[in-house]
Amino acid sequence: xxxxxxxxxxxxxxxxxxxxxxxxxxxxxxxxxxxxxxxxxxxxxxxxxxxxxxxxxxxxxxxxxxxxxxxxxxxxxxxxxxxxxxxxxxxxxxxxxxxxxxxxxxxxxxxxxxxxxxxxxxxxxxxxxxxxxxxxxxxxxxxxxxxxxxxxxxxxxxxxxxxxxxxxxxxxxxxxxxxxxxxxxxxxxxxxxxxxxxxxxxxxxxxxxxxxxxxxxxxxxxxxxxxxxxxxxxxxxxxxxxxxxxxxxxxxxxxxxxxxxxxxxxxxxxxxxxxxxxxxxxxxxxxxxxxxxxxxxxxxxxxxxxxxxxxxxxxxxxxxxxxxxxxxxxxxxxxxxxxxxxxxxx
Numbered sequence: 001x002x003x004x005x006x007x008x009x010x011x012x013x014x015x016x017x018x019x020x021x022x023x024x025x026x027x028x029x030x031x032x033x034x035x036x037x038x039x040x041x042x043x044x045x046x047x048x049x050x051x052x053x054x055x056x057x058x059x060x061x062x063x064x065x066x067x068x069x070x071x072x073x074x075x076x077x078x079x080x081x082x083x084x085x086x087x088x089x090x091x092x093x094x095x096x097x098x099x100x101x102x103x104x105x106x107x108x109x110x111x112x113x114x115x116x117x118x119x120x121x122x123x124x125x126x127x128x129x130x131x132x133x134x135x136x137x138x139x140x141x142x143x144x145x146x147x148x149x150x151x152x153x154x155x156x157x158x159x160x161x162x163x164x165x166x167x168x169x170x171x172x173x174x175x176x177x178x179x180x181x182x183x184x185x186x187x188x189x190x191x192x193x194x195x196x197x198x199x200x201x202x203x204x205x206x207x208x209x210x211x212x213x214x215x216x217x218x219x220x221x222x223x224x225x226x227x228x229x230x231x232x233x234x235x236x237x238x239x240x241x242x243x244x245x246x247x248x249x250x251x252x253x254x255x256x257x258x259x260x261x262x263x264x265x266x267x268x269x270x271x272x273x274x275x276x277x278x279x280x281x282x283x284x285x286x287x288x289x290x291x292x293x294x295x296x297x298x299x300x301x302x303x304x305x306x307x308x309x310x311x312x313x314x315x316x317x318x319x320x321x322x323x324x325x326x327x328x329x330x331x332x333x334x335x336x337x338x339x340x341x342x343x344x345x346x
Contacts, residue, residue, distance in 0.1 A: 046072060046273055047273060047276065048074055048075070048098045048276035048277055048280050049074075049075045049096055049272070050063075050074060050075070050100075051076075051087065051088070051097045051099070051100045052099075052100075053081055053101065054078065054103075055237060055238075055297075058292060058293065058296035060076075061292050061296075065288055065292065066283045069286075074280070080103075080182050080183065081102045081187070082183075082184075082215075084100060084102060085102075085107065088100065095268060095270035097271070098276060098277035099268070099271070099277045099280050099281065100265070101264065101265045101266070103184030103185050103261065104184025104185065104187055104188050105139070105141070105263075105264055105323060106187070106188050106323060106326050106327040106330040107187075107330070110327055112134070112139060115269065116269055117266040117268060118138065118267050118271075119136055119138050120137060122278075122284070123286070124285040127304050128302060129141065129300075138267075139262075139264035139266060140264060140265045140266070140301070142284040142290075143293045143299060144313070145185050145236055145260075146261065147189045147233040147236065147261075148233075148239070148251050148258060149161070149163075149252055149254060150250070151229055151230050151250050152229050152249060153248045155174065156229050158250075160254075161254070164256070166208070166230065166232060167204025168208075169208065171208055172208045173209045174208075174209075174230050175205055175211070175232055176210065176219055176222045176227075176228045176231050177211075177219065177337065178214070178234065178235070179212045179334075179337075180338075181335060181338065183235065184261070185235045185261050186235070187330055189258065189259040189261070190233070191329050191330040191333045192259040192321050193319060196320060199336075202340060206341050206343070207344055210232065210344070211341060211345075212337065212342075219234065220239070224242060234251070236251060236253075236297070237296060237298050237310070239251040241297050244297075253317060257320075258316065260299065260316060262301070265281055285301065291305065293305075294308070299312070
């Protein structure tokens with residue numbers, strides 16, 4: 001074989017080997033990229049912004065649990081229902097919130113009526129308490145509270161008076177009520193009670209010197225310190241929590257019934273992080289989150305989760321509620337409570 005032919009054969013072998021060696025790494029890199037895809041998609045990126053009411057301890061635990069499970073940063077603003085609604089109003093031109101939770105179902109219905117929220121079907125929706133997700137799947141009652149009569153045992157060792165009986169002169173100067181313009185739970189109770197029974201009983205309580213110390217925390221403090229003996233329409237989870245801490249309080253639900261108020265979580269129509277908002281709603285109905293709800297002395301939004309340290313839903317006598325009618329009168333009724341109490345102080 002002459003030298004020229006040998007050179008051509010050698011060059012061909014080299015090119016063939018080079019082609020084979022370069023193909024193998026390319027295939028390996030592609031395979032690695034494909035195999036890494038699912039791992040990268042296991043946890044979402046970004047954040048979700050949530051506005052929610054008390055209890056603060058529950059909000060902190062839900063934030064922590066959601067972040068750990070999802071890998072999504074959760075920014076939380078905590079405030080009363082009134083404070084949350086006021087914040088939403090100021091941010092109308094530049095929306096910030098992805099998920100809004102309120103302590104008032106009627107205020108949630110109002111947001112729905114205004115077109116502020118969107119529909120979604122959360123995980124475990126089939127386990128939700130009947131009626132705590134609205135027909136259009138826009139309001140998600142992941143928890144609930146009820147209002148009752150909270151009393152200081154140092155002032156009244158025993159108490160079981162019905163709502164109407166609190167107008168009795170023997171309770172004069174001993175009544176307080178949370179400000180329903182700040183407390184969503186109290187607001188819905190007033191609307192539900194007035195819709196069912198009219199104003200006579202509240203007028204009687206106001207004539208008995210009922211005061212309005214402030215939102216739920218300030219109102220509870222008034223009865224805890226003994227400034228008054230009885231808190232009308234006090235939020236139950238606050239009472240259970242305070243009793244657990246050793247406060248000398250009692251709570252009961254009057255025999256004529258009370259309003260159980262689902263606390264609606266909602267996805268905002270203009271949510272900056274809508275997909276993460278859906279994941280947050282899913283988490284609210286998870287086993288973990290529902291157990292956190294029960295431990296915070298709220299009523300769980302799932303019918304299969306029960307409380308150990310408070311009265312469960314099935315044991316609370318309820319006033320028949322018409323939420324559409326209640327929504328229509330809620331704001332005016334809340335304002336009237338303040339007016340009645342102020343008028344009787346003069």
